[in-house]
Amino acid sequence: MTLAFRISTRQAEREIEYLRRVFHAPLKYSRKYGGYYYAEPFEFPLLFGPSAGMRKKNPVVSVIEGAISRKEKLFVKLPEHSGIFIPYYYSASREGFVGRFENSKKILEIKLKELKLLKTIDKHHTEVPVFNLEKSFPTEIRVARIKKNSETLLLVYEKPLDIVKWLLENKKVNFEIISPKKLIKELLSISRVIEKTIKAGSS
Known part of the structure; x- marks a missing residue:
């Protein structure tokens, strides 16, 4: 997981803990294989099953994750700043994403609650x-x-x-x-x- 998503071991542990705590995912650790596995069948509620009462995936998160996977830039509007943003990584447990504004060399973490406007633009990086x-x-x-x-x-x-x-x-x-x-x-x-x-x- 750490190699696939280029994150630290600590961050991977936090993501796993988040899945257990929020979605009650039956994740267990295997010493034999050196990794986590699902102890029983499990459907991730943010991705599957439009059942009544089940949480739907946040459309804002879908836009961010899609832009990251396709290497697309985003237009982001914050309370005090707006512009073209290059997203690198999204953290579900922190409810925010990391990247930089196109005209800046400073790395930022933007919390979802800070967003005033978010939209895709036809620009790649x-x-x-x-x-x-x-x-x-x-x-x-x-x-x-x-x-x-x-x-x-x-x-x-x-x-x-x-x-x-x-x-x-x-x-x-x-x-x-x-x-x-x-x-x-x-x-x-x-x-x-x-x-x-x-x-x-x-x-």
Whole structure:
């Protein structure tokens, strides 16, 4: 779960606890397989069964989750600000979503109750957040342009080590870092330090 959705172990535990507490999901942990499973058949009430008295999925949440999965931008209006927003991640337990306004480098968490208006727009993005969405809300993010075959991606990061970690997690795929030059120099510097340390340890 943590790898599939790029969230921390703590956040995954919170999401599981939320499912148990709010929806009484029969989730149990298996030491044998190292993960959670449903101990009995269970239909998620937000997604299935328009039965009387059953909670329906919040249409606002559907819009947000759809935009995240399709990498679409949103128009967001808050009490004191509005503009085009790039959503990265939605948290059911926190009832909010994380991302940034298109003209800002500051990461925000917007609570659903703060929204005055939310709508989809016909604009897509290629941004991939590589910092820890649960633990880190950078005061200012940086953007790296990388090439994957014929596709160009924008990695949103806080520190060069965020890029290093992401590259290690995706080491089976060939990437080429195009810019910025400052990041390339920082990564080369890190590489030289690691190489020097390994040589010193093996001598």
